[in-house]
Amino acid sequence: MGHHHGQDHGPHGHGPHGQGANNEKRVLWAFVLTAGFMGVEVVGGLISGSLALLADAAHMLTDAAALGLAWFAFRVARRPADTRRSYGYHRGQVLAAFVNGGVLIAVVGWIFIEAIARLREPVPVQGWTMLVVAGLGLVVNIAAFAILHGGDRQNLNMRGAAAHVLGDLLGSAAAIVGALIILWTGWMPIDPLLSMLVGLLVLRSAWFVVRESAHIMLEGTPADIDPAALRRTLMEAVPELEDVHHIHAWSLTPERPLLTLHARVTARADHQATLESIKKVLAERFSIDHSTVQIEREACGDD
Missing domain, CATH: 3.30.70.1350 (Cation efflux protein, cytoplasmic domain)
Incomplete structure (x- = not known):
């Protein structure tokens, strides 16, 4: 019996290709913007008493960590293959995406618990402070999302990072709507209700990232x-x-x-x-x- 094996070793030695380096820079800039504004949102949420702002600030904290992890994964993927990892370190990006998606799901769970508590016992919210901070947050998140959206949309690590920032963007938009309703009507339950709505939207994005990254790690077709x-x-x-x-x-x-x-x-x-x-x-x-x-x-x- 004659056997002949044919291999090409394309993935074994991939270095920092142009697209990979571009993705890496975009994630780093998104990280700088997100981490920089997170502190502002925490202070604004504490002063105003807004759960929507505090939830978004907690989300931004996880996002800053997620973007840092995504950036680190891109850096690690540039390392050449060795005898222990013959395919190199590209799977680090998939692992980062899986972790990011899992963290997002946990954050959504926390937002729901807090929102239910707020619905049972409404907490006064300072509408103007909430409006100003949420407006600034929306600008920062739009900029970060635009930076990431211009990268490689097929890359799972980029999609995981973008899902985090999209959640922040939606959170800021919801906080603005909530602040306006509170200023006009004084109806406080809108704050936790909008937090739960944003949580559902974020959960959907997070689930897709977790499902696809798990499929890849399980060697799915x-x-x-x-x-x-x-x-x-x-x-x-x-x-x-x-x-x-x-x-x-x-x-x-x-x-x-x-x-x-x-x-x-x-x-x-x-x-x-x-x-x-x-x-x-x-x-x-x-x-x-x-x-x-x-x-x-x-x-x-x-x-």
Whole structure:
């Protein structure tokens, strides 16, 4: 039985590519803006008595930590592969996204607990102080979100960071609405009610980030790769193939799909030419630049 393995080692040695360096800078600037304004919002929330502001300040604290973690993950991903981590440190970005999403879910839980307590026992809120601080916060959060939104939208680490900042932006907008309603009507329950509404919106973003990052860490098949369709395409495009089996697809990060498969070829097939044909189809039709292909002439040894 003849076996021939074909590998390309694209993901093993990725350095700080232009897009990665751009993402890193954008996350750092968002971190500076968020951390800088967080203290202002804490003081404003304490003075005004607004749960919406304090909830947003707590959210900004977790966001500052999350953005710092996201930035650190980009830095770590630049480290070259070594003998212990042959794929390098790219998965650090996925781990950071998972942690960030989990922290967001915990923050939403805290906001709901506080909001329910406020609904049972309403607390007076200083509408003008709340309005001014929330207005400043909205400007800062719009700037931070615009910085992150201009980066790589496919990068899960960037999406996790943007989800945090989007939650802050919504929180500031809700606090402004709440302050205006309090100033016009004096109805205090609007403050915790809007906090809960923002919490639900943030929860949705956080859940998507956690679900996708967990799927990647569990070596789940990428959403845009159907193993059955991939097999059919290879069988149609490469005439030397008799069978394609043991197809395993997973992701290092959302932008870096990986694949292994076994390919049984005809008796007269040129192994190297067939291997090159398979890799060409994988790259052109499925955007898979890193694959390991085992060429077989007889029955599969793993069976």
